Amino acid sequence: MRIVFMGTPEFAVPVLQALVDAGHDIVAAYSQPARRSGRGKAVTPSPVQARAEALGIAVRTPVSLKDVAAQADFAAFGADVAVVAAYGLILPRAVLEAPRLGCLNVHGSLLPRWRGAAPIQRAILAGDAETGVGIMQMETGLDTGRVRLEERTAIGAKTAGELTDEMSALGARLMVQVLADINAYPAVAQPEAGVTYAPKIDKAETRLDFAQSAEAVERQVRGFNPPGAWFEVAGERVRVLAAEVLPDPPAAGDPGLRRDDGLVVSDDLIIQCGAGYIRPTLLQRAGRGVMSAGELLRGFPIPAGTKL
Known part of the structure; x- marks a missing residue:
């Protein structure tokens, strides 16, 4: 098929590569504009733009697709279908209807649960036992389109990063499967019951909330890795990348310590939560590498009685 690919982050790269490997003609790749990143604030193209350019695919990076000129440019490719994976821009009706078969989206949840920008993280934070990937026929509503194919996967103890990698590969496989015989996968309307929304992650959410249960705090650790949930001590932020x-x-804790959420109750960094206790096992100080709790505490003690 003649395909316009639309995606931006690393999640979308395996989908693009799978379409190329399957022999489809990728006539253009759309991605969000290059942004400044890193310590030097160098202008860096998105992962999709970088891979598309390496593959010799023409790249478009419009700031918006709302103006008539951008829509005409898109329609001029004469695509059979547009494949969308974490593109990040709203597609107007004119864009959705331009390809002969419309636009197909790789969505990282079992719709209608977790419509929106951060379905993988929200599923972990909510304590969902499973999630999945769906191939959705896009329409103007927010992830309200009919679903052609989906597959489930257990969440278990996976971090957001691990689950994203798994679901990216799964989405790539499912998209290739659907495009091989699209008529074999009729679009089915989503159930009306069970709709939830997955808003974009706010940076303030990544601060660990020890007033929650220890289980909920541990889900924060996994749900925000990467980049990493954090606590503050002695004026410094410390990222927590894994915890138990x-x-x-703890038997070694001082029974006289007061009950206080976020209180460190032992010298090996066991922390009191709203219910239960949590112990970080992998941490990272600013400008340092990832280290175990023991390695961190040898050079940066956080004694019992410290309030995080």
Whole structure:
């Protein structure tokens, strides 16, 4: 098929590569404009733009697709279908209807649960047992389109990064499967019940909230990795990249310590939560590498009685 690909982050790259490997004609790749990033604030193209250019695919990076000229440019490719994976821009009706078969989206949830920008993180934070990937026929509503194919996967103890990688590969496989015989996968309307929304992650959410249960705090750790949930101590932010839940207070803890969410109750960094206790196992200080709790504490002690 003649395909226009639309995606931006690393999540979308395996989908693009799978379409190329399957022999489709990628006539153009759309991605969000290059942005400044890193310590030097160099202008860096998105992962999709970088891969598309390496593959010799023409790249478009419009700031918006709302103006008539941008829509005409898109329609001029004469695509059979547009494949969308975490593109990040709203597609107007004129764009959705331009390809002969419309626009197909790789969505990282079991719709209608977790419509929106951050379905993978929200599923982890909510404690969902499973999630999945769907191939959705796009329409003007927010992830309200009919679903052609989906597959489930257990969340277990996976981080957002691990689950994103898994679901990216799964979405790539499902998209190739649908495009091989699209008539074999009729679009089915989503159920009306069970709709939830997955708003974009706000940076303020990544601060660990020790007033929650230890299980909820551990889900924060996994749901925000990457870039990493964090706590603050001695005026410094410390990222927590992995942690374990301890339902009972440590034997070594001082029984005289007051009950206080976020209180460190042992010298090996066991932390009191709203219910239960949590112990970070992988941490990172600013400008340092990832280290175990023991390695961090040898050079940066956080003694019992410290309030995080």
